[in-house]
Amino acid sequence: MSTLARTDNSILARWWWTVDRWNLAAVAVLAMTGAVLALAASPPVALRLGLDTYYFASRQVLYLGIGLFVVVCASLLSPKGVRRLAMAVLAGSMMLMVAVLAVGPEIKGATRWLSFGAMSLQPSEFVKPALAVTAAWFFAQARLQEGYPGNLVATGLFLMVAALLLMQPDVGMTMVVAAVWAVQFFLAGLPIVMVMGIGLAFLMASVGAYFTFGHVRARVDRFFDPSAGEGYQVMRSLDAFHNGGLTGRGPGEGRVKEVLPDAHTDFIFAVAGEEFGMLVCVAIVGLFAFVVIRGLSRAYKDDNLFVLLASAGLLVQFAVQAMINLASTLHLIPPKGMTLPFVSYGGSSTVAIALGFGMMLALTRLRPGEGGVR
Amino acid sequence: MIASLMQGDLFDFARYRGGPTGRTAEALETGRSRLVVTGLVISMAFMALGWRVVDLTLFADRAEPRLARSVNPLAPVQERADIVDRNGIVIATSLPAVSLYVDPKHVMDVQETADKLIRVLPDLDRDKLEKRLSSRGRFVYLKRNLTPEQHYAVNRLGLPGIQFERGERRVYPQGRLLAHVLGVTDIDGRGTAGIERHFESKLTGGGAPLQLSIDLRIQAIAHEVLTNTVQEFSALGGTAIVMDANTSELVAMVSLPDFDPNRPVEMLGEAGFNRATKGVYEMGSTFKLLTAAMALDSGVVAISGGYDASKPMRVARFSITDYHAKNRWLSVPEILIYSSNIGAAKMALDVGTKAQQTYLGRLGLLRPSPVELPEVGHPLVPSPWREISTVTVSYGHGLSVSPVQLANAIATTVNGGIRRPTTLIKQQAPEGIPGARVFSPDTSAKMRGLMRLVVSRGTGKNAEKEADGYLIGGKTGTAEKIKASGGYSDKANIASFVGAFPIHAPRYVVCVVVDEPKGTKESFGYATGGWVAAPAVGRIVQRTAGIMGITPEFGMPHLAATRELPADANEITAALKPAALRDVENVSRQPEQVRAAE
Numbered sequence: 001m002s003t004l005a006r007t008d009n010s011i012l013a014r015w016w017w018t019v020d021r022w023n024l025a026a027v028a029v030l031a032m033t034g035a036v037l038a039l040a041a042s043p044p045v046a047l048r049l050g051l052d053t054y055y056f057a058s059r060q061v062l063y064l065g066i067g068l069f070v071v072v073c074a075s076l077l078s079p080k081g082v083r084r085l086a087m088a089v090l091a092g093s094m095m096l097m098v099a100v101l102a103v104g105p106e107i108k109g110a111t112r113w114l115s116f117g118a119m120s121l122q123p124s125e126f127v128k129p130a131l132a133v134t135a136a137w138f139f140a141q142a143r144l145q146e147g148y149p150g151n152l153v154a155t156g157l158f159l160m161v162a163a164l165l166l167m168q169p170d171v172g173m174t175m176v177v178a179a180v181w182a183v184q185f186f187l188a189g190l191p192i193v194m195v196m197g198i199g200l201a202f203l204m205a206s207v208g209a210y211f212t213f214g215h216v217r218a219r220v221d222r223f224f225d226p227s228a229g230e231g232y233q234v235m236r237s238l239d240a241f242h243n244g245g246l247t248g249r250g251p252g253e254g255r256v257k258e259v260l261p262d263a264h265t266d267f268i269f270a271v272a273g274e275e276f277g278m279l280v281c282v283a284i285v286g287l288f289a290f291v292v293i294r295g296l297s298r299a300y301k302d303d304n305l306f307v308l309l310a311s312a313g314l315l316v317q318f319a320v321q322a323m324i325n326l327a328s329t330l331h332l333i334p335p336k337g338m339t340l341p342f343v344s345y346g347g348s349s350t351v352a353i354a355l356g357f358g359m360m361l362a363l364t365r366l367r368p369g370e371g372g373v374r
Numbered sequence: 375m376i377a378s379l380m381q382g383d384l385f386d387f388a389r390y391r392g393g394p395t396g397r398t399a400e401a402l403e404t405g406r407s408r409l410v411v412t413g414l415v416i417s418m419a420f421m422a423l424g425w426r427v428v429d430l431t432l433f434a435d436r437a438e439p440r441l442a443r444s445v446n447p448l449a450p451v452q453e454r455a456d457i458v459d460r461n462g463i464v465i466a467t468s469l470p471a472v473s474l475y476v477d478p479k480h481v482m483d484v485q486e487t488a489d490k491l492i493r494v495l496p497d498l499d500r501d502k503l504e505k506r507l508s509s510r511g512r513f514v515y516l517k518r519n520l521t522p523e524q525h526y527a528v529n530r531l532g533l534p535g536i537q538f539e540r541g542e543r544r545v546y547p548q549g550r551l552l553a554h555v556l557g558v559t560d561i562d563g564r565g566t567a568g569i570e571r572h573f574e575s576k577l578t579g580g581g582a583p584l585q586l587s588i589d590l591r592i593q594a595i596a597h598e599v600l601t602n603t604v605q606e607f608s609a610l611g612g613t614a615i616v617m618d619a620n621t622s623e624l625v626a627m628v629s630l631p632d633f634d635p636n637r638p639v640e641m642l643g644e645a646g647f648n649r650a651t652k653g654v655y656e657m658g659s660t661f662k663l664l665t666a667a668m669a670l671d672s673g674v675v676a677i678s679g680g681y682d683a684s685k686p687m688r689v690a691r692f693s694i695t696d697y698h699a700k701n702r703w704l705s706v707p708e709i710l711i712y713s714s715n716i717g718a719a720k721m722a723l724d725v726g727t728k729a730q731q732t733y734l735g736r737l738g739l740l741r742p743s744p745v746e747l748p749e750v751g752h753p754l755v756p757s758p759w760r761e762i763s764t765v766t767v768s769y770g771h772g773l774s775v776s777p778v779q780l781a782n783a784i785a786t787t788v789n790g791g792i793r794r795p796t797t798l799i800k801q802q803a804p805e806g807i808p809g810a811r812v813f814s815p816d817t818s819a820k821m822r823g824l825m826r827l828v829v830s831r832g833t834g835k836n837a838e839k840e841a842d843g844y845l846i847g848g849k850t851g852t853a854e855k856i857k858a859s860g861g862y863s864d865k866a867n868i869a870s871f872v873g874a875f876p877i878h879a880p881r882y883v884v885c886v887v888v889d890e891p892k893g894t895k896e897s898f899g900y901a902t903g904g905w906v907a908a909p910a911v912g913r914i915v916q917r918t919a920g921i922m923g924i925t926p927e928f929g930m931p932h933l934a935a936t937r938e939l940p941a942d943a944n945e946i947t948a949a950l951k952p953a954a955l956r957d958v959e960n961v962s963r964q965p966e967q968v969r970a971a972e
Binding site for chain 1: 405422424
């Protein structure tokens with residue numbers, strides 16, 4: 001690193017001196033945590049499914065490598081480049097989402113995946129960062145140019161994506177996308193009355209989801225009915241935290257991973273809690289909080305409204321996704337299938353999160369001398 | 375980290391004073407202030423999550439409600455105590471067993487779980503299984519008492535929600551031999567009948583085995599003899615009781631038909647009915663022993679005395695007749711030997727209603743037996759107790775008691791006159807439970823002589839035929855059953871014999887009651903106590919005396935006299951008295967027995 005001098009004017013050197021190195025370090029630590037936890041949590045799951053012991057672990061290490069590469073590559077982009085990439089990915093993934101509905105196989109009651117030979121892809125993971133950036137641009141345009149129908153376009157795009165997600169159905173991801181859209185609209189100067197209106201709409205949409213989707217209702221009912229007890233995975237997860245205590249049982253000593261079907265994905269935090277204990281878990285939560293607050297503070301400093309909205313949107317997506325996963329595992333909300341960014345197993349989700357994170361890093365790079373969008 | 379956050383200059387507005395202006399500046403200002411709000415909300419959310427982690431890991435005990443019924447597989451199972459016979463042989467024990475249950479909340483896929491379970495436990499019913507797997511409870515049994523192989527096979531499946539409960543299974547190694555004594559335990563191992571129920575709390579407390587007074591060897595013999603008798607006479611059922619004459623411990627108690635306590639379903643219906651303790655019957659002529667004892671004890675008649683039985687007797691609107699009518703004056707021994715209803719009735723009238731009730735009460739015949747079983751029948755006592763009741767009760771009608779009550783009353787009569795409550799528990803003290811005097815020792819001695827005469831010269835002859843060399847004394851009884859429509863049936867009998875042996879120093883009382891025997895060619899069509907029950911008692915004595923350590927009385931000359939029947943009725947009385955007294959003397963030669971009884 002010391003080879004990159006302040007005076008070096010190469011692309012890599014400029015990137016190094018302008019990018020948010022603290023967040024870059026944070027994402028590297030998160031990725032390493034993910035790799036360690038994949039090694040801890042996934043072998044029993046792999047064995048249970050009759051796969052090779054390190055099937056998931058080795059793949060996740062590969063995904064994390066790809067992810068870090070994507071982070072760096074995306075963070076090299078200029079704001080304009082980010083916007084173009086996001087719009088292209090949005091168009092592509094929305095088309096793929098339509099295709100998913102037509103030809104995708106049904107897994108666990110939902111149609112979310114597209115198969116390309118040995119690879120499979122979840123287009124809805126990629127639509128989230130792409131939509132956040134694209135919507136941010138339209139919101140910013142609407143704010144800066146009199147009469148530009150940016151708010152309408154952004155909302156229209158959001159509704160289309162939300163509809164596609166609900167058709168899969170994927171209520172959790174719809175909630176993330178909606179949260180991002182709402183926060184961006186809020187940041188773009190939505191009048192307070194309408195903010196309250198949107199809050200109300202969220203409430204009604206949640207109630208609507210409860211009555212429309214059977215699995216949502218079942219989970220919510222179970223959450224609020226103490227006599228029904230918790231779901232199996234949630235209860236095992238709580239046991240895991242209890243077993244972990246302050247410093248955990250030690251690496252490889254956890255048992256919850258042997259009984260949880262989703263130990264390597266949605267419930268990986270429980271494995272961390274059992275094997276590494278409270279201190280490591282609080283550190284992981286703190287790391288997510290650090291990344292988000294640090295990113296928001298960088299966005300705050302930027303003169304470019306598009307940059308502010310887009311990076312805030314990407315960070316809110318990152319934050320909401322992490323919070324939903326953690327809160328489910330900790331039994332603070334009804335269980336909702338959601339991966340923990342960079343930590344849970346999953347190719348599409350890791351690469352898509354990396355793309356969003358890279359775009360966020362690109363947007364929050366220091367751009368001395370550049371003004372906002374004129 | 376804090377420094378790095380500050381490096382972001384969250385609150386550094388000054389830098390932007392000279393930045394974008396106008397519309398852009400206004401939009402940025404709004405965006406920034408709202409960004410601060412967003413940041414604060416997100417920070418609070420993350421702090422809440424962090425606190426939740428701390429709460430769950432360090433203070434989890436109060437965090438979530440736990441299962442209402444927690445099953446700790448490592449906790450030692452509280453073992454139900456064994457039951458052993460008086461010699462320490464195990465007759466009921468508990469073996470470790472594993473039961474399969476499901477916590478339906480944890481079942482992830484009902485179909486898959488059912489498929490896998492049925493593959494290793496093919497006898498499970500699929501519809502029922504699926505219903506149980508998807509039920510709302512938290513604890514539903516799927517199968518009890520898995521074999522170790524089944525346990526291993528199910529455990530290997532590793533199905534969520536499918537769990538094992540370590541428990542124990544009650545096993546009765548003697549099968550149906552002790553059915554009504556032991557009773558049964560239900561599927562949860564709780565006693566629901568017999569000793570198992572009566573001593574439920576004692577047995578569940580674990581600890582030392584419960585030792586019964588039953589002698590398994592004698593129980594087996596009584597069971598076999600009674601089974602043969604019931605079969606031979608095509609009877610509905612019967613009961614055989616062997617009671618220690620001095621301590622009132624039940625050494626054997628059989629009721630037929632019976633059941634195998636290892637298969638409690640067999641207990642349903644008639645088989646579960648304990649005729650020895652729950653069934654109450656009009657015992658018939660065996661009661662004449664008690665009437666005679668009362669008369670001798672209260673002194674209303676001497677053993678040399680007698681009554682006129684030359685013609686039927688009228689009491690109220692009833693006419694009392696004799697089955698073996700002699701139509702003459704009968705001595706007290708003759709009344710018993712010929713089983714004279716008229717003689718018994720006249721004796722009872724001399725004793726009087728009040729005294730009769732007192733004696734019956736002291737003999738424990740007016741209240742349920744204190745035996746340690748839940749299945750105890752209440753005696754059916756005449757109410758109101760008129761003069762005719764006194765008359766009928768004197769020969770065993772109008773008062774229904776259970777066979778154990780009769781056996782206990784006869785034990786009292788022969789053991790020197792002390793009544794001790796019937797028990798199924800082995801007594802540690804040699805004299806047993808403290809008793810209460812009912813008859814004088816002299817009365818008891820005379821009664822032993824009279825009972826001996828009934829067997830050697832009267833209706834009980836068949837008892838001795840089967841027990842060559844053993845001195846049995848007793849009395850037969852043949853009671854007509856009360857028909858469902860009311861009145862007595864002359865076809866359906868309760869045939870009984872109650873005896874004591876060796877009669878000169880009684881150690882055991884043996885009582886056999888057979889319900890509705892049918893006469894056979896060998897019994898010349900008779901289905902009476904003398905032809906049905908007396909031989910059975912004889913056989914029991916013959917086969918158990920050796921086990922009990924009682925030697926036969928061959929070569930004892932005074933026995934010969936009790937076997938000859940003098941031609942003249944008056945001579946009988948004369949000959950009997952010395953015979954009875956000789957027996958009494960014989961008893962006094964074994965004073966420890968009598969003293970123990972007193």
